Amino acid sequence: xxxxPVIRLKHGKDEAIRRFHPWVFSGAIAxxxxxxxxxxxxxxxxxxxxxxGTGYFEEGNIAIKLLSFEAETVDTAFWQRRIGQAxxxxxxxxxxxxxxxxxxxxxxxxxxxxxxxxxxxxNKTAVIQAHSAGILQQxxxxxxxxxxxxxxxxxxxxxxxxxxxARSGNEQVSDGYLRGGMGDNIILENNQQFKxxxxxxxxxxxxxxxxxxxxxxxxxxxGKRVLNTFSYSGGFSVAALKGGALQVVSVDSSKKAINLCDxxxxxxxxxxxxxxxVQMDAKRYLSQLNGNEFDIxxxxxxAFAKNHHNRHKGLEGYKYIxxxxxxxIAPGGLLFTFSCSQAxxxxxxxxxxxxxxxxxxxTCRILYHLSQPADHPVNxxxxxxxxxxxxxxxxx
Numbered sequence: 012x013x014x015x016p017v018i019r020l021k022h023g024k025d026e027a028i029r030r031f032h033p034w035v036f037s038g039a040i041a042x043x044x045x046x047x048x049x050x051x052x053x054x055x056x057x058x059x060x061x062x063x064g065t066g067y068f069e070e071g072n073i074a075i076k077l078l079s080f081e082a083e084t085v086d087t088a089f090w091q092r093r094i095g096q097a098x099x100x101x102x103x104x105x106x107x108x109x110x111x112x113x114x115x116x117x118x119x120x121x122x123x124x125x126x127x128x129x130x131x132x133x134n135k136t137a138v139i140q141a142h143s144a145g146i147l148q149q150x151x152x153x154x155x156x157x158x159x160x161x162x163x164x165x166x167x168x169x170x171x172x173x174x175x176x177a178r179s180g181n182e183q184v185s186d187g188y189l190r191g192g193m194g195d196n197i198i199l200e201n202n203q204q205f206k207x208x209x210x211x212x213x214x215x216x217x218x219x220x221x222x223x224x225x226x227x228x229x230x231x232x233x234g235k236r237v238l239n240t241f242s243y244s245g246g247f248s249v250a251a252l253k254g255g256a257l258q259v260v261s262v263d264s265s266k267k268a269i270n271l272c273d274x275x276x277x278x279x280x281x282x283x284x285x286x287x288x289v290q291m292d293a294k295r296y297l298s299q300l301n302g303n304e305f306d307i308x309x310x311x312x313x314a315f316a317k318n319h320h321n322r323h324k325g326l327e328g329y330k331y332i333x334x335x336x337x338x339x340i341a342p343g344g345l346l347f348t349f350s351c352s353q354a355x356x357x358x359x360x361x362x363x364x365x366x367x368x369x370x371x372x373x374t375c376r377i378l379y380h381l382s383q384p385a386d387h388p389v390n391x392x393x394x395x396x397x398x399x400x401x402x403x404x405x406x407x
Contacts (some may be wrong), residue, residue: 013054013082015065016044018075018291022058028077031041031392033066033126035075043068050144067127067145071179076143090149090156094130098125098160098173103384113141114207115199116219130157132213133198133207133323137165139189141172147184154189154406167191168233169209171216187212189333197278201226203249204272204278213243220351220383220399221246221311225377227403228309228347229254236341237304238262238291240332247309252281260305262289262296264284270343297335307345308336314352326363329355330332333367337375340406349381349401357400364402 020028024039035055047053048365049070055063055077057276065085067076077092078085097118098275101107118130120142127143130153135376137157141147154168168190196207200222209216225246226236232254239247242261251259259270269288276286289296293312310332329350336346357380368375380402383389389396 013062013131014084015052015054016068017045018043018053018055019060020055020057020063025063025404026059026102028055028063028080028286029186031122033077033081033124033390033393035066035077037072037074040074040218043298047149050148054082054144067143068144069143076145078125078267084405087152090152091159092154093123093125094156094160096116097125100388101386106386111202112178112200112218112222114200114217117386118213119387119400120396121390121393124390125407128153129215130219131209131219133209135164135166136163136191136196137168138209139168139170139172140175140215141170142175144176144179144181147172147181148353151189165190166194171209200246201229201250201253203247205244205249205275206278207244208271212271217244218246218311220387221349222347223384224347224381224401225250227381228307231309231345231403233358235345236304237307237309238305239275239309240297240336241310241312242272242288243268245275247311248272248286249279249281251307252276252285253279256285256307258285258287260287260289262291262293264292265288266290270297294335295333297332297339300335300339302339303341304339306341307347308340310331310336310346310348312351313350315350315355317352317355322352322359325352325355329360329363330367332368333364337368337371337373337404337406342407344406345378346375346404346406347381347401348404349399351399353395353398355400359401361402364404368404374406374407376405377402378405 019041021041051068053068062082064077064080065083066075113134118128127146129140131138164284171186173184173186207216229250232251237251237256239257240262242263250260269290315328383399
C-alpha cells in the first residue's frame with residue numbers, strides 16, 4: 012500500500028509517463044483524492060493500478076511533476092542521492108573547483124531529475140528557486156543537504172522563490188536566507204569578475220546560462236564596435252571588452268541594471284571611455300540607429316513568449332528586433348541573437364530571424380547554433396528543457 016495519496020490516470024493517458032516525460036497534465040487524471048493540496052507527495056498509477064511514479068501534486072495545467080518513475084520514498088536519503096548526482100556531474104564538467112569560474116548551476120530542474128528546483132552556486136552562496144509548491148516545502152531540507160555536501164565551502168543559502176510563487180497565486184512567500192547571510196557577492200566567470208545581486212536582481216541574480224556564449228563573443232570581438240542590448244549586468248559587455256573590442260555600448264531599460272553594468276565594467280579595470288551605458292528601451296534604441304555604427308550586435312531579450320498562448324506574438328517580437336539589428340549592422344558584421352522562450356522551439360526562432368533577414372534583403376549566413384551550457388542539461392525525455400536558442404549570423 013502506498014504511503015502517499017494515490018492518483019489514478021484515465022485510460023490511455025499514461026503513454027507520456029511510460030516514455031519518461033515527468034509531467035502529468037490535469038486532463039489525464041481520472042479523479043483526485045479528497046483534500047489533496049498543492050505540494051502533496053503522491054503516487055501515480057495507471058487505470059489498471061500499475062505504479063507509474065512518485066511526485067508532487069500542483070494546482071494548474073501541469074498537475075503532477077514526477078520525481079521518480081517508481082514507488083519512491085522522498086526522504087533525506089533521496090535528496091542526498093539526487094543532489095549528490097548533480098554535484099558529481101558538475102565536478103565531471105570541471106566546475107566545482109575551477110580557478111577561473113566559481114559560479115554554475117548545480118540543479119537544473121527536469122534536467123537533473125528534480126522538476127521545479129533550481130540551485131545556482133555563486134562562489135560560497137547557493138541560491139534556491141522553487142518553481143513548485145512541493146519543492147518550496149522542501150527548501151529548508153534541501154538547504155541542509157547542500158550544507159552537508161559543500162561543508163565550509165558554502166557560507167550561505169538564499170531562497171529566492173517569492174516572485175515565482177506569486178505567479179502561481181501564492182503571495183505569502185518571502186525571500187530570505189536559510190543559512191548565513193549576504194557575504195562576498197563578487198564572482199568569477201572565465202576570469203572576469205561580476206557583482207551579483209541575488210537578493211533583488213533578475214532570475215537568481217546572474218544569467219549563468221550565457222557563460223559559453225559570452226566566451227565566444229569575447230573570442231570574436233577584437234577591434235570591433237559592439238552593441239549589447241537588454242544588457243542587464245553587462246555580461247556580454249565585459250566579455251567583449253575582455254576580447255579587445257574598441258567600443259561597447261550597453262542598453263537596458265532598467266536604471267538599476269545599467270548601474271550594475273557600469274560597476275562590472277569598472278570592476279574589471281576597463282577604461283570608461285571604451286564603454287557607454289544607455290538607459291532606454293532596446294527596441295527604441297535599435298529603431299534610432301542610422302546603420303554601420305556597430306560591427307557586432309547582441310540581442311538577448313527576456314522571454315517574449317511566456318507560454319504557447321502568446322507564442323505568435325512572441326515570434327513577431329523576435330522578428331521585429333532582429334529586423335532592426337540586421338538592417339543596421341555594418342557590412343561584415345556579426346549578430347548574436349537569442350530566445351529564452353520555452354514556448355518557441357529552435358526552428359520557429361530561426362524562422363523568425365529568417366523572416367527578418369528577408370525583409371532587409373541582406374546576405375546572412377549562420378556561423379553558430381548556440382544553446383545553454385552543460386550545467387543546464389536537458390533531459391532527453393523532456394525536450395521542453397532546451398529553452399535557450401541562439402544564432403550567430405555573418406551579415407554582408
